[in-house]
Amino acid sequence: MPQTPLTVADIGEFGLIDRLRRRFEQGGEGVLRGIGDDTAALQVRPGYLLLATTDALVEGVHFQRATIPARLLGRRALAVNVSDIAAMGGIPRWALVALGLPAETPLSFIDDLVEGLAEQADLHRIRIVGGNLTRSPERLVLDLTLLGEVEMDRAIYRTGARPGDRILVTGTIGDSAAGLAILLGQVPRTVPGAEELIARHQLPSPRVEAGRAIALSGLATAMIDVSDGLAGDLGHLVVDNGLGGVVDLAHMPLSPALQAAAAASGRDPLPWALYGGEDYELLLTAPTHRVDELTRAVEATGVSLTAIGEVTAEPGLWLRHPDGQRVPLTPAAWQHFRSTDQTVVRAPTPPGSAREERQGEEGWP
């Protein structure tokens, strides 16, 4: 009789829980009760705020099994939540994992997914303290809730930017969008830098250490992570607070891999950088006279920090070309539920951008 691969239906809910419990180390600092109880009991430190964030990944909407291996999916699902904690300057600590699984999901897929979650958790010393398992007939659904901590007087929020502040971003942007374009076959996989860009898309590196350095320095006025695209997330920092921003085209931090891939494929890398999203870098504002000190603090963590523009009292977002000319930069945040463009101003989608590809993938029919 041929051996058929085991599925989640073969081992049942409790079998799955046992598997998770085995891989996720139990207990640890601050964990009084974890997996196996209905509720985790956690000890938050005096003087710290609790941070709580949740993000869901739905198969066919946020990922496809064809374009990301299960282990990387697990790592990525946790990493994007870690990025939210990092954007407040916090320390990620405990996670709850809710999995919705089709009955025919191979057990090997679950094992790889759990391995990825555990690897990413280990990397940040996060404890998986609970969760939920349920059947989801058509699609795999991963809903992660991540809890973290930040010193009460060090948390950085989306609000707080002031006119005249410099706008800064860690690392490089646009890589993830370019990596997705390659995965979707819209840019040849043979371009130089392709594997690096794909890795940036599949496995973001949330900027926890940089975020901690920024928070502890007390020098930043506002911060967010770049998940919707630089333009969209900058809008949250300034436009949502009645301010504006000017971004210098010449100062955009583009990686050598992105520049090489763009050149080889005859693409403009800018749409990827401005509208691509999923970079999971930190975007922040700080007074001009604190930028040098802040940059040193961030670079001490091994991550670059680049000043890309400034906050203005005049509302709106602008892109400044090297000749000084300004063009509007529309805050085009990623909208999951929008079927038409009729009532909301959004940035025109640059042809061939990753954003356009995601719209094809995620937008309503």
Place this chain on the structure above:
Amino acid sequence: MPQTPLTVADIGEFGLIDRLRRRFEQGGEGVLRGIGDDTAALQVRPGYLLLATTDALVEGVHFQRATIPARLLGRRALAVNVSDIAAMGGIPRWALVALGLPAETPLSFIDDLVEGLAEQADLHRIRIVGGNLTRSPERLVLDLTLLGEVEMDRAIYRTGARPGDRILVTGTIGDSAAGLAILLGQVPRTVPGAEELIARHQLPSPRVEAGRAIALSGLATAMIDVSDGLAGDLGHLVVDNGLGGVVDLAHMPLSPALQAAAAASGRDPLPWALYGGEDYELLLTAPTHRVDELTRAVEATGVSLTAIGEVTAEPGLWLRHPDGQRVPLTPAAWQHFRSTDQTVVRAPTPPGSAREERQGEEGWP
């Protein structure tokens, strides 16, 4: 032109977030940042443990739009998480709401769902501090994460029962399962007590005040809420800890509505009570000499407490008949992923029980 009802696709993700933000009161004690930021910033009190629990409801698996109105679905989704916090003796405080929505979901359905969530939150003074919105092509998915607090020295866990302890349960059990049987048409809706039983199924009353009274009394040794069925959850309290339990048939707290419905339909109410689940009552253990004091503490909150049996050193679960005869009571917890009964001992499903109906509804094909 006929007016078509608005759907979530018509207002987009940000329109939905605005709608949620309008209905869920912002700020409040302990909330430094809530809806609208990627991460909630919360202040946990010194001397308290943080409690964290998550539960997902998937359309067609855990509920059907035909059998529960959207408002009650919202209330129920939050209530079942509140019950998990209550089972640790905790105070529910903050919730994160992750919604997966088909594009064609009517906006009125969402409004009712949100209203239900807000009503239940108001009832327990819970703040909705964040969440996630995403598209879920086929099915509505509600994943709630609830955070709570409990005094460090008052938390009650699943572990801690000792041989000789009495087994106690709040309120009445089996009502929810009988209500579901009526909703599924397996018991006529005309039986006496039907509406009360349906209400118990659609809108559980998590025992927060009773749980607090039990925790503050310091008299209970272990506690859990009855979600999988009395037999299954008792198994978690005793069998999982190497102990056993005997339950007295004559002492099962059955409501007048359940007894009337059972009598009128010629059913035995016992399977509903033992295996039905979703009662969201509290099941606990306490030393015999503390039972009177504990009962008074619980009854002061307006909820009854009934001693139904005792913990034994001998492993296994038993049902004791009035003539003293014991029959095995299998710990038949609800297993979402189990397709067959081949490898795990489970209680025989009594014909016509709510458990059987749920198996038809939720089991693997």
